[in-house]
Amino acid sequence: MATEFHNLQELRHSASLVTKVFIQRDYSEGTVCRFLTKFPSELDNRIERTLLEETVKTLNSYYVEAEKIGGQSYLEGCLACATAYIIFLCMETRYEKVLKKISGYIREQNEKIYAPRGLLLTDPIERGMRVLEVSVFEDRGSGSSSPSSSTSSAGSSAR
Amino acid sequence: MSAVMITRKVRKWEKLPGKNTFCCDGRVMMARQKGVFYLTLFLIVGTCSLFFAFECPYLALHLSPAIPVFAVLLFLFVIAMLLRTSFSDPGVLPRALPEEATFIEMEIEAANGNVPAGQRPPPRIRNVQINNQIVKLKYCYTCKIFRPPRASHCSICDNCVDRFDHHCPWVGNCVGKRNYRYFYLFTMSLSLLTIYIFTFDIVHVVMRSVDKGFLNTLKETPGTVLEVLVCFFTLWSVVGLTGFHTYLISLNQTTNEDIKGSWSGKNRVQNPYSHKNIIKNCCEVLCGPTYPSVLDRRGLMEEDSSISATPVAPSSSSSTTSSSNPVPQTTKTTAPLIPNEHTPDDAKPSIAASAEKSPSPKEEHPPAKVPPLASPETDVETSITKDKTH
Numbered sequence: 001m002a003t004e005f006h007n008l009q010e011l012r013h014s015a016s017l018v019t020k021v022f023i024q025r026d027y028s029e030g031t032v033c034r035f036l037t038k039f040p041s042e043l044d045n046r047i048e049r050t051l052l053e054e055t056v057k058t059l060n061s062y063y064v065e066a067e068k069i070g071g072q073s074y075l076e077g078c079l080a081c082a083t084a085y086i087i088f089l090c091m092e093t094r095y096e097k098v099l100k101k102i103s104g105y106i107r108e109q110n111e112k113i114y115a116p117r118g119l120l121l122t123d124p125i126e127r128g129m130r131v132l133e134v135s136v137f138e139d140r141g142s143g144s145s146s147p148s149s150s151t152s153s154a155g156s157s158a159r
Numbered sequence: 160m161s162a163v164m165i166t167r168k169v170r171k172w173e174k175l176p177g178k179n180t181f182c183c184d185g186r187v188m189m190a191r192q193k194g195v196f197y198l199t200l201f202l203i204v205g206t207c208s209l210f211f212a213f214e215c216p217y218l219a220l221h222l223s224p225a226i227p228v229f230a231v232l233l234f235l236f237v238i239a240m241l242l243r244t245s246f247s248d249p250g251v252l253p254r255a256l257p258e259e260a261t262f263i264e265m266e267i268e269a270a271n272g273n274v275p276a277g278q279r280p281p282p283r284i285r286n287v288q289i290n291n292q293i294v295k296l297k298y299c300y301t302c303k304i305f306r307p308p309r310a311s312h313c314s315i316c317d318n319c320v321d322r323f324d325h326h327c328p329w330v331g332n333c334v335g336k337r338n339y340r341y342f343y344l345f346t347m348s349l350s351l352l353t354i355y356i357f358t359f360d361i362v363h364v365v366m367r368s369v370d371k372g373f374l375n376t377l378k379e380t381p382g383t384v385l386e387v388l389v390c391f392f393t394l395w396s397v398v399g400l401t402g403f404h405t406y407l408i409s410l411n412q413t414t415n416e417d418i419k420g421s422w423s424g425k426n427r428v429q430n431p432y433s434h435k436n437i438i439k440n441c442c443e444v445l446c447g448p449t450y451p452s453v454l455d456r457r458g459l460m461e462e463d464s465s466i467s468a469t470p471v472a473p474s475s476s477s478s479t480t481s482s483s484n485p486v487p488q489t490t491k492t493t494a495p496l497i498p499n500e501h502t503p504d505d506a507k508p509s510i511a512a513s514a515e516k517s518p519s520p521k522e523e524h525p526p527a528k529v530p531p532l533a534s535p536e537t538d539v540e541t542s543i544t545k546d547k548t549h
């Protein structure tokens with residue numbers, strides 16, 4: 001594990017990107033949004049399995065909550081239909097509310113767990129809900145030379 | 160040669176690949192060919208205007224004022240549903256960024272193993288198990304992704320669309336996951352409106368003819384003839400289409416799947432998405448959650464452009480290329496493509512070109528409202544994979 005810790009700002013602006021790992025969608029339960037909890041081998045020595053699995057499981061539960069078909073979604077649908085969907089111009093849908101919660105959760109996970117290990121999660125909505133992108137930055141503790149803060153390409157790809 | 164780099168902020172819709180047109184600074188998203196959509200709008204607004212001008216005064220006086228009031232409400236609902244279907248994002252899947260595309264390519268090469276030189280590599284297909292059925296996910300060469308289940312690539316809009324139903328020239332947009340229920344409500348309310356206007360036209364003509372005679376009635380309200388003609392021809396197509404989509408919804412199928420016969424036939428997989436219960440299927444399609452758009456059309460991004468004597472290729476922070484030639488550009492930017500994979504890519508542009516020509520005759524002579532064919536690209540890929548297996 002890295003003996004020197006990264007923080008989020010430093011990752012975004014100066015650390016150099018090594019690779020990106022993509023966690024794919026799990027379609028075993030149909031077209032609902034779900035990500036595979038299988039641990040990618042590229043992250044073996046960067047983060048503990050349980051932490052990543054926990055993150056993915058929590059994200060999956062958020063998506064289940066967003067796409068739940070039940071009383072609230074019927075009510076929202078019928079109300080919206082009755083107003084010819086004009087109400088969506090002023091009201092936020094339940095899915096949008098859950099998406100806000102998800103982006104807050106990902107930000108918090110990045111700050112607490114992933115940035116200190118030189119990793120960065122990208123919100124799936126920015127990748128079309130197709131993949132959960134994990135950006136892997138250089139591991140400072142592995143004895144590499146002084147971090148190259150001048151690479152501008154890393155800065156732009158790290159976003 | 161000195162280069163001056165200028166970074167300016169642009170909205171993401173300006174850099175989106177694909178053949179959509181955007182209006183109102185990215186708020187409205189439609190297909191490129193909008194002629195038939197204007198025709199639809201003209202027919203609906205025109206016929207209703209004639210109805211309000213000629214029939215409504217008489218009917219309000221002699222029958223009930225509720226008749227024009229209900230007609231106005233229904234007309235407004237139809238227009239709202241039409242505009243919502245036409246202007247919203249049908250569920251377009253963004254193309255893979257270069258890193259993701261390379262990752263997928265590497266996975267494919269790893270899965271295929273070593274292909275002897277001169278032999279075609281196996282087709283790019285991923286098998287997933289959904290509700291105990293094996294479903295094949297196809298690879299999209301344009302978008303560089305494995306299409307999610309039920310997604311399909313629309314060659315007219317050049318996008319992969321989630322839960323792709325069909326591309327409807329009448330609404331000037333694809334019909335997919337996000338706007339299917341608006342499309343269905345549009346066809347249903349339009350059927351009601353057409354039946355309503357047709358019925359009250361007949362009632363009006365009968366009532367007036369009793370007083371003044373048939374020919375005099377037609378002379379006084381010439382609009383009636385036009386309305387009856389339009390309604391008569393619209394009725395068969397729109398009511399038929401509504402019936403067809405009601406059938407599809409009750410089985411939780413898309414038009415694309417129905418046309419390709421994905422779930423029919425003895426040796427085929429049964430529909431894994433159906434709940435085997437008509438009410439549940441209808442509820443999922445019509446009362447399900449409203450999915451958000453994953454295309455951040457109005458988001459801001461930076462575009463670097465340089466002004467210098469020597470032309471420097473602009474480097475934008477996202478992978479989207481210039482909108483002039485989307486198809487050849489994206490194939491060139493990928494990393495290692497296996498050489499004889501070019502065959503599907505070469506076949507595609509010619510098929511896509513002929514597919515694009517086919518909607519234009521539709522614009523000149525609009526046929527009855529039969530849903531247009533599914534994207535030809537998927538059929539090309541199916542035939543190519545069939546050739547490869549044989």
